[in-house]
Amino acid sequence: MVTIYDVSERAGVSLATVSRVMNKNARVSDKTKEKVQRAMEELGYRPNAIAKGLASNRSNSVGVLISELHGPFYGMMMSAIETELRKYDIHSIFAAGHSDAAKEEDAVNFLLSRRCDALILYVEAVSDEFLEALNAQGTPIVVLGRDIKSLATQCINLDNEQGGYLAAKCLLEAGHRSIAYLAGPLWKHDTQERLAGHRRALAEYKLTFDERLLYEGDFQEESGVSGLNQLLAVGEPFSALACGNDEMAAGAMAAAREAGLALPDDLSIVGFDNVAYSRFVFPKLSTVNYPVRDMAAMATHWVLRHVYDQGRLSIENTFSPQLVGRDSVHRRD
Structure with a gap:
């Protein structure tokens, strides 16, 4: 042989x-x-x-830790990472942390046990201190979706606050003044930042956020259904709904129809992420583009540059969201 x-x-x-x-x-x-x-x-x-x-004492594999292995958002993330690594004959090993600190730590230890040359981490529950300590152990890490000051050059993140602002501004510019908000889990950094941007846009219009019109979901379609039903049950009228992601927005759209509401005439809805199906629901969903493919590819480029000596690859650490206007927002005269 x-x-x-x-x-x-x-x-x-x-x-x-x-x-x-x-x-x-x-x-x-x-x-x-x-x-x-x-x-x-x-x-x-x-x-x-x-x-x-x-000869190089490498496994030619990169460990990738994400929150879930299902859903369009994580599918785009995994696909982008795997595609970029394959160009250099490097393989991906995927693990899920399920937004739980203990499970995320366990998944990190599993990937380290596989002798991965580097780790790409989309983690939500472990602390910044855990990631700082992990980085000090020697295996190169790059963090997706978080901005940690001590690891700034190793973080690829989105300006979520600006994204929340753009979503609310879209509704405000269309003449809406009573706006409900369907949030993701409030303990998550991206949820907090998007909600902060929403509040900032309202403040620009001299409006106060109505806490009665806030529902905490879980980023899944089912919580979009239950969220809209709960908000309608409050009895406080609203003409528009801003959602923390497109999956909850899709659930809210289904619940609105079940409640007899016409979209977008009776209720305008804006999402967040711009996943593929947002173009195919009816009405087509206005949303904020989360460039997850580009960000995942950028995290991979960081690994290729710093671990596999692909020095020609440039690195961008912070991405800006963009509003994608479609048909789910009705202009009020």
């Missing part, structure tokens, strides 16, 4: 150089690359993951 050692001898280069060629490292000259590739062809050598990492 032909091994990486045989390729090294035939090409007259070190094991590390063979590994760099197989990992498509830009620091290898074209001449050396040709020698190694010719040796592999002559010997009939087919690289495998273990051999590729042998």
